[in-house]
Amino acid sequence: MEKTFLMVKPDGVQRGLIGEIVRRFEQKGLQLVAAKLVQVSREQAERHYAEHVGKPFFDNLINFITSGPVFAMVWQGDQVIALSRTMIGKTNSLEALPGTIRGDFAVHTNLNLIHGSDSPESAEREIANFFRPEEVLDYSKAI
Ligand code: CMP
Numbered sequence: 001m002e003k004t005f006l007m008v009k010p011d012g013v014q015r016g017l018i019g020e021i022v023r024r025f026e027q028k029g030l031q032l033v034a035a036k037l038v039q040v041s042r043e044q045a046e047r048h049y050a051e052h053v054g055k056p057f058f059d060n061l062i063n064f065i066t067s068g069p070v071f072a073m074v075w076q077g078d079q080v081i082a083l084s085r086t087m088i089g090k091t092n093s094l095e096a097l098p099g100t101i102r103g104d105f106a107v108h109t110n111l112n113l114i115h116g117s118d119s120p121e122s123a124e125r126e127i128a129n130f131f132r133p134e135e136v137l138d139y140s141k142a143i
Pocket of ligand 1: 052057061091109110111112114115116
């Protein structure tokens with residue numbers, strides 16, 4: 001079963017949106033297999049956003065993601081990577097459609113509430129940056 005790394009960013013945690021965001025993915029039928037609040041270190045943030053090194057927004061991004069706790073999660077499901085990105089909405093706040101998490105709750109591209117892996121390779125790398133293998137649980141859904 002495919003897995004993805006989703007992270008409620010500091011703005012989402014501070015705005016009390018963890019429950020709303022988790023509810024959406026649970027309601028969709030995806031399975032939560034790992035979760036924790038994390039104060040991200042600079043090194044961990046730079047590993048997470050390695051593909052953005054050198055971009056004009058990189059320093060702001062690292063400062064922002066280390067500014068307060070994030071809620072790190074691993075979700076599992078059929079095509080969960082593409083599905084969760086559809087539910088999250090576009091990165092550019094002007095293109096994030098109503099009905100998506102960013103479209104419903106975010107105004108700024110920099111304060112866009114949630115991160116989702118964009119490929120199986122990214123998901124594997126991002127999950128390993130936040131969770132030890134034994135923290136990702138394998139359990140049957142009761143229903
Ligand atoms: P995220 O999905 O976490 O991946 C990289 C983040 O950089 C992105 O969400 C935005 O929060 C932030 N960002 C800021 N400016 C840009 C930009 N021009 N293009 C892409 N990402 C940006």
